[in-house]
Amino acid sequence: MTEEISLKEKRFNKWITVISIAIPLVVALLFGYKIPNAKPLSFLPPIYAAINGITAILLVAAVVAIKNGRQSLHQKLMTTNIVLSALFLIMYVAYHMTSETTIYGGEGFLKYIYYFILLTHIVLSISVIPLVLITYSKVYLDDFESHRLWAKYTFPIWLYVAVTGVVVYIMISPYYQY
Template sequence: MIDEVSIKEKRFNKWITVISVAIPLVVALLFGYKLPNAEPLSFLPPIYATINALTAILLITAVVAIKNGRRGLHQKLMTTCIFLSALFLVMYVAYHMTSESTIYGGEGYIKYVYYFILFTHIVLSIAVIPLVLITYSKVYLDDFESHRLWAKYTFPIWLYVAVTGVIVYIMISPYYQT
C-alpha cells in the first residue's frame, strides 16, 4: 500500500518536472519574440542584477541562519530567494522582449572569460530550477534529511547562478545601448 507521503511526493515530482521543462521553454520562446511598438525597458538590467546580488546575499544569510538553528528565518529567507529569482526571470524576459540583445564588446582573453561565465550561468540557471523545487518540496514532505542532502548540491549551484548573473551584468554593462 502506498503511503500518503509517497503520493504527495509523486504529485510534487510531476509538478517539478512540468515547471522545470516549461520555464526554460517559455523563456526561450519569449526571448526570441519582440513586442511590437513596445518601449524598451532599458532600465531593467541594473535592477535585475541587483536582485541577483540580493539573492546571493540572502542565500548565504539563510545558510548561516540554519547553521545557527534559526529554522524559521532560514525558511523565510529561502522563500524570499525563490520569489526574487522569479522576479528576476520576469524582468529578464520583459527586457529581452522589448530590447535588442547587447553584444559583448570585449576583446582578447576576457571575451572568452565572459562567454564561459555566461554559458555556465545559463546552463546552471536551467539546472537549478528542478534542484530548488526538489529541495524546497522536501521541507513540505517533512523529509529534512533529504532536504539537507539536496541542499548541499542546490545551494552552491544557485549561489553560482546568482553571483555570475551580477558578473555578467558588470562585464556587459559598458556595451548597453542608452
C-alpha cells in the same frame, strides 16, 4: 503515513518536472519574440542584476541562519530567494522582449572569460530550477534529511548562478544601449 507521503511526493515530482521543462521553454520562446513598437525597458538590467546580488547575499544568510538553528528565519530567507528569482525571470524576459540583444564588446582573453561565465550561468540557471523545487518540496514532505542532502548540491549551484548573474551584468553593462 508512508503511502500518503509517497503520493504527495509523486504529485510534487510531476509538478517539478512540468515546471522545470516549461520555464526554460517559455523563456526561450519569449526571448526570441519582440513586442512590436514597445518602448525598450533599458532600466531593467541593473535592477535584475541587483536582484541576483541580493539573492546571493540572502542565500548565504539562509545557510548561516540554519547553521545557527534559526529554522524560521532560514525558511523565510529561502522563500524570499524563490520570489526574487521569479521577479528576476519576469524582468529578464520583459527586457529581452522589448530590447535588442546586447553583444559583449570586449576583446581578447576577457571575451573568452565572459562567454565562459555566461554559458555556465545559463546552463546552471536551467539546472537549478528542479534542484530548488526538489529541495524546497522536501520541507513540505517533512523529509528534512533529504532536504539537507539536496541543499548541499542546490546551494552552491544557486549561489554560482546568482553571483555570475552580477558578474555578467558588470562585464556587459558598458555595451548597453540606453
